[in-house]
Amino acid sequence: MTQQEITPREALIRLGASTGEAIAKVLEMFVPGTVERGEVTVLADGVSPFANVARGSIATSVSYVDGVTGANVFVMTPAGARALAAAMGAAAEEVAEGADPSPLSELELSALSEAANQTMAAAAAAIGVVLGQGIEISTPDTRVLGDPAGAADIYGTAPHATSTTFMIAGESCRLIQLVPRAFVVRMVRAIDEESAERTDSTVGTGSAARAARSAVDSSPHSLALEEALGGISLRVWAELGRTRMPLGSALGLPVGAVVDLDRTADAPVDLYVNGMRFARGQLLVTDDGEWAVSLDGLDSQGLSMLDLARSAQAQPRELVEPAPEVVEPAAESSDIESEDRIEDRDPTSTAEPETPEVTQSEVEGAVK
Amino acid sequence: MARVLVVDDAAFMRKVVSDALASGGHEVVGEAGNGVEAVKQFQALAPELTTLDITMPEKDGLEALAEIIALDPRARVLMCSALGQESKVIESIQKGAKDFVVKPFQPAQLLEAVGKALAA
Numbered sequence: 401m402t403q404q405e406i407t408p409r410e411a412l413i414r415l416g417a418s419t420g421e422a423i424a425k426v427l428e429m430f431v432p433g434t435v436e437r438g439e440v441t442v443l444a445d446g447v448s449p450f451a452n453v454a455r456g457s458i459a460t461s462v463s464y465v466d467g468v469t470g471a472n473v474f475v476m477t478p479a480g481a482r483a484l485a486a487a488m489g490a491a492a493e494e495v496a497e498g499a500d501p502s503p504l505s506e507l508e509l510s511a512l513s514e515a516a517n518q519t520m521a522a523a524a525a526a527i528g529v530v531l532g533q534g535i536e537i538s539t540p541d542t543r544v545l546g547d548p549a550g551a552a553d554i555y556g557t558a559p560h561a562t563s564t565t566f567m568i569a570g571e572s573c574r575l576i577q578l579v580p581r582a583f584v585v586r587m588v589r590a591i592d593e594e595s596a597e598r599t600d601s602t603v604g605t606g607s608a609a610r611a612a613r614s615a616v617d618s619s620p621h622s623l624a625l626e627e628a629l630g631g632i633s634l635r636v637w638a639e640l641g642r643t644r645m646p647l648g649s650a651l652g653l654p655v656g657a658v659v660d661l662d663r664t665a666d667a668p669v670d671l672y673v674n675g676m677r678f679a680r681g682q683l684l685v686t687d688d689g690e691w692a693v694s695l696d697g698l699d700s701q702g703l704s705m706l707d708l709a710r711s712a713q714a715q716p717r718e719l720v721e722p723a724p725e726v727v728e729p730a731a732e733s734s735d736i737e738s739e740d741r742i743e744d745r746d747p748t749s750t751a752e753p754e755t756p757e758v759t760q761s762e763v764e765g766a767v768k
Numbered sequence: 769m770a771r772v773l774v775v776d777d778a779a780f781m782r783k784v785v786s787d788a789l790a791s792g793g794h795e796v797v798g799e800a801g802n803g804v805e806a807v808k809q810f811q812a813l814a815p816e817l818t819t820l821d822i823t824m825p826e827k828d829g830l831e832a833l834a835e836i837i838a839l840d841p842r843a844r845v846l847m848c849s850a851l852g853q854e855s856k857v858i859e860s861i862q863k864g865a866k867d868f869v870v871k872p873f874q875p876a877q878l879l880e881a882v883g884k885a886l887a888a
Binding site for chain 1: 777778779780781783784823824825850851852853854855871872
């Protein structure tokens with residue numbers, strides 16, 4: 401595929417498919433064996449996305465609030481909503497035989513909101529992988545659609561809309577996505593860039609390729625671990641040593657001045673990951689004349705990070721941080737190395753090295 | 769067994785977490801539905817552990833965590849995240865959370881994470 405081959409319609413279908421697949425995976429955890437994702441339909445201009453929604457349907461919506469804009473409305477039949485809430489543990493109130501079912505209770509509606517929160521968080525992560533950035537979601541809103549014709553007043557309108565069908569416990573449901581034009585443009589650009597990155601290999605390595613592979617991955621947890629964590633760039637540096645001096649002395653340092661640090665030349669250096677001291681090791685020069693660090697041992701915080709990673713492999717609820725790449729100084733390449741010039745915009749780089757000092761020396765990107 | 773403050777904007781999740789904690793012998797001393805209320809309850813109740821949702825109205829879990837840790841750097845906070853919020857989990861650990869659990873979870877998974885957070 402070459403650049404510019406993808407159309408806005410294809411991008412919308414891709415958006416619907418990625419979102420729908422992520423949602424289906426989470427729903428499958430609530431109601432195992434009863435979730436099926438159907439087709440993605442791009443709605444024609446002028447067609448109300450809520451035109452065929454039955455009065456009294458249950459709608460739970462989540463919006464993107466950072467990174468991109470757009471709304472996602474999951475519409476369920478009352479029976480489907482009740483089945484999902486019951487599967488999550490919010491049982492319906494009992495009614496007398498033959499009597500009309502009671503309206504959904506506050507607890508049932510809350511369970512549906514929580515389902516929307518969890519499914520859309522996973523979906524936002526999947527879309528974020530395609531777009532190459534994090535996407536924040538709003539808190540969910542769940543309500544009974546007494547008059548679907550007035551849904552535009554609640555959820556607004558957008559130039560594009562998709563509808564993705566689901567079956568949950570035998571009940572038909574649908575995800576309606578209201579998509580701003582700018583979102584589509586970014587999707588098209590992101591997918592085109594991904595296509596351009598591909599070589600003659602049949603399996604891509606970029607973000608969109610990872611997202612596409614996730615659509616057929618049977619493990620819902622791998623979505624979070626591989627996609628969400630795998631894309632996080634970490635700031636890595638080695639610290640040679642430190643010293644302290646008055647600001648006036650620092651400002652008066654002439655060119656050629658020699659500043660003594662607190663370590664001997666053969667002492668190990670500290671390796672930091674996102675402001676956290678991770679390991680200590682020996683500074684080396686590779687055959688290519690580049691700095692590298694041969695690790696002697698992991699710091700207690702580094703061990704904690706690895707414990708998290710190992711626990712995640714044993715129990716999917718845990719978190720894998722891509723720390724092991726850091727402890728492979730002889731690797732040919734790594735994401736960390738490739739990211740070392742853009743780390744200032746890493747959203748996870750909130751921590752600073754402990755007690756920054758005037759002449760702290762850093763060798764950024766030295767780890768290969 | 770610990771005195772626990774449960775924070776989540778969904779009443780359903782507060783019930784799920786509270787029921788799981790009770791089954792493990794813990795005492796739920798308070799609940800909060802947003803970050804603002806969470807900080808107030810933390811100050812008032814001084815719980816041994818706080819379970820904290822991430823996406824909440826008014827003040828999200830990360831902001832509430834920062835305030836709780838500022839009030840008590842030794843506070844034990846267990847983050848409850850959804851799939852896809854792993855970058856926020858990393859941030860929360862960096863800010864002082866003791867452990868985390870990813871929703872949806874089984875009661876045993878929550879209780880295991882609670883045990884780890886209390887032991888930390």
